[in-house]
Amino acid sequence: MALEHAILVSLLEKPGSGYELARRFERSIGYFWTATHQQIYRVLGRMENDGLLAVRTVPQQGRPDKKEYSAADPGRAALAQWLHEPIEPESLRHxxxxxxxxxxxxxxxxxxxxxxxxxxxxxxxxxxxxxxxxxxxxxxxxxxxxxxxxxxxxxxxxxxxxxxxxxxxxxxxxxxxxxxxxxxxxxxxxxx
Amino acid sequence: MALEHAILVSLLEKPGSGYELARRFERSIGYFWTATHQQIYRVLGRMENDGLLAVRTVPQQGRPDKKEYSAADPGRAALAQWLHEPIEPESLRHxxxxxxxxxxxxxxxxxxxxxxxxxxxxxxxxxxxxxxxxxxxxxxxxxxxxxxxxxxxxxxxxxxxxxxxxxxxxxxxxxxxxxxxxxxxxxxxxxx
DNA sequence: TCCTGCTATGCAACTCGTTGCATAGACAAG
DNA sequence: CTTGTCTATGCAACGAGTTGCATAGCAGGA
Structure with a gap:
């Protein structure tokens, strides 16, 4: 379930919409994690539901509104907890x-x-x-x-x-x- | 769906049971692919059903019978076809x-x-x-x-x-x- | 004797990730 | 004026992978 944590890290570095996150996952986050916009939207929805994220609807001129997410305190706490848990070295798929x-x-x-x-x-x-x-x-x-x-x-x-x-x-x-x-x-x- | 292909390669190198395959996946195949016995059994069942594999029940003394799988001709053909298809360079999860x-x-x-x-x-x-x-x-x-x-x-x-x-x-x-x-x-x- | 571990197989439920599709307004190129 | 691209969001179905559990005989050590 590290996609949640990758999203939390990215939103702590800078808040953003699902669409913006998807583009970050094609760039800098893509050095170590990949995700499509569908995965991101689904996980964002769940995380919002669980209270890990705060949302702010930002109206924009000339384009659809965007929902800007940022990490809420429970999200920060969840990330901190995960950072202190040991994880298994990766298994490969080549x-x-x-x-x-x-x-x-x-x-x-x-x-x-x-x-x-x-x-x-x-x-x-x-x-x-x-x-x-x-x-x-x-x-x-x-x-x-x-x-x-x-x-x-x-x-x-x-x-x-x-x-x-x-x-x-x-x-x-x-x-x-x-x-x-x-x-x-x-x-x-x-x-x- | 490369688990199927990894299994075909392993069975072409040497026929074996699901259990033996699981151990190979902890060793040599593990250099580039991992799988648990549950995954392996499920996929073996499906591949047998699809006619990609041949099975032979081998009675053993002092231990349960084993089902020895080997690649059938359609399995070889499926592998050959996959080998000639281009695949995407891996995406990472780190x-x-x-x-x-x-x-x-x-x-x-x-x-x-x-x-x-x-x-x-x-x-x-x-x-x-x-x-x-x-x-x-x-x-x-x-x-x-x-x-x-x-x-x-x-x-x-x-x-x-x-x-x-x-x-x-x-x-x-x-x-x-x-x-x-x-x-x-x-x-x-x-x-x- | 009991407990652990090995061989050997498998089901059920779940989460994670992928693929295809749908919506919808704005803008630019042809 | 139509087509394609970009922003922006999302559903549905499927396949892949994980976790927990169950069975069952045998061997070896505490």
């Missing part, structure tokens, strides 16, 4: 790794393009992260002494950057392996 | 990162022990991966020329090893940041 091992029962070479596509997606993500780092933390327009919240945002972003660099390097390793298997004996692993 | 950013609204120093605990869990996982690599791929008891399937298993394992090493290093960075924030101004970020 589709591409399933494919790589599955390639032994198909044609390893046919996976090369797919792996290259993923590597490109990770390169793009890395570029976005690095641009964000420059803009918010290390560039000339960044606030000079960062406060604690910004320091913590920065260290999380450094984690995203390290993750992408590691993945790109590993996919080089995967590609080299696939090329190597493609050369010596054409369909070597298929024992149907 | 609870600890939520906590780290949330620490700005609580006490950053109180997170240190939790982060250390996670780091130790990753060190343990890395040690298991390295032991498995030595046993199956690089040690004196490993098969001399690896076949394609083993090469692919090895490159996936190398990905797990790289992941753990990267995470351990990043958590050093996180710990240094938390210590730094703990020193100068005690509860610097809390603006309640």
């Amino acid at each position: 589709d591409l790794a399933v494919k790589i091992r599955g390639a032994a029962f198909d044609d390893p070479a046919s996976l090369i393009r797919e792996v290259e596509r993923h590597q490109q997606a990770h390169r793009d993500r890395l570029a976005r992260y690095l641009a964000g780092e420059l803009r918010d933390f290390t560039g000339p327009d960044a606030p000079a002494p960062l406060d604690a919240g910004q320091e913590l945002q920065h260290v999380v972003l450094r984690g995203g950057i390290a993750q992408e660099r590691m993945t790109i390097a590993w996919l080089d390793d995967v590609l080299a392996t696939l090329h190597r298997l493609g050369r010596p004996a054409p369909p070597a692993a298929d024992r149907a | 609870d600890l990162a939520v906590k780290i950013r949330g620490a700005a609204f609580d006490d950053p120093a109180s997170l240190i022990r939790e982060v250390e605990r996670h780091q130790q869990a990753h060190r343990d996982r890395l040690a298991r991966y390295l032991a498995g690599e030595l046993r199956d791929f690089t040690g004196p008891d490993a098969p001399a020329p690896l076949d394609a399937g083993q090469e692919l298993q090895h490159v996936v394992l190398r990905g797990g090893i790289a992941q753990e090493r990267m995470t351990i290093a990043w958590l050093d960075d996180v710990l240094a940041t938390l210590h730094r924030l703990g020193r100068p101004a005690p509860p610097a970020a809390d603006r309640a």
Whole structure:
């Protein structure tokens, strides 16, 4: 149920509507959590119902009203409690790794393009992260002494950057392996 | 729906019962996918029903019968089809990162022990991966020329090893940041 | 002897996350 | 003038994953 907590953190950093939250989840929060607007709206509704959030309807000219949420005291308390509970280290779900091992029962070479596509997606993500780092933390327009919240945002972003660099390097390793298997004996692993 | 595919890959590598699969998912498959026995039994039942798997009841002395599953031809075909479809690069769910950013609204120093605990869990996982690599791929008891399937298993394992090493290093960075924030101004970020 | 743990399977209820669809006004491009 | 895009919200149905519980025989230690 960490989506609730991710929302609380984001609303404490800055109040906003469901729509704005959804866009944050495509950007900075997206370094470590993803969610669609449907999930966000549903959870926001429940959290409001449970008294964790305060709502304020903001009329806007030229566009629909928006409901601006902010963390209420019980929400702050719920977050604080969760922060003090131990959590389990993450379990992984890595589709591409399933494919790589599955390639032994198909044609390893046919996976090369797919792996290259993923590597490109990770390169793009890395570029976005690095641009964000420059803009918010290390560039000339960044606030000079960062406060604690910004320091913590920065260290999380450094984690995203390290993750992408590691993945790109590993996919080089995967590609080299696939090329190597493609050369010596054409369909070597298929024992149907 | 990649659990189905992970099961197909595992059963192609070696047929086995639901129970055996559950244990594999705690070990080698666990490098890139996790599943509990309940999930596995439910999906095995559905896949058998769909004709993707063949079953053989194996009587055993001194313990309950087991149902040994193996991939049937339609299962192989379903896997092959999935291997040729593009998939989206993974989206992440990183609870600890939520906590780290949330620490700005609580006490950053109180997170240190939790982060250390996670780091130790990753060190343990890395040690298991390295032991498995030595046993199956690089040690004196490993098969001399690896076949394609083993090469692919090895490159996936190398990905797990790289992941753990990267995470351990990043958590050093996180710990240094938390210590730094703990020193100068005690509860610097809390603006309640 | 009792308790724990291992093999081995499974149901029921629940929460979480995804996908498809619907509404509705404003604005810009063709 | 129509189509598409952006803001902004939401429902319904489904699939995936979790948690708790149940059964049942055997082995080993306190």
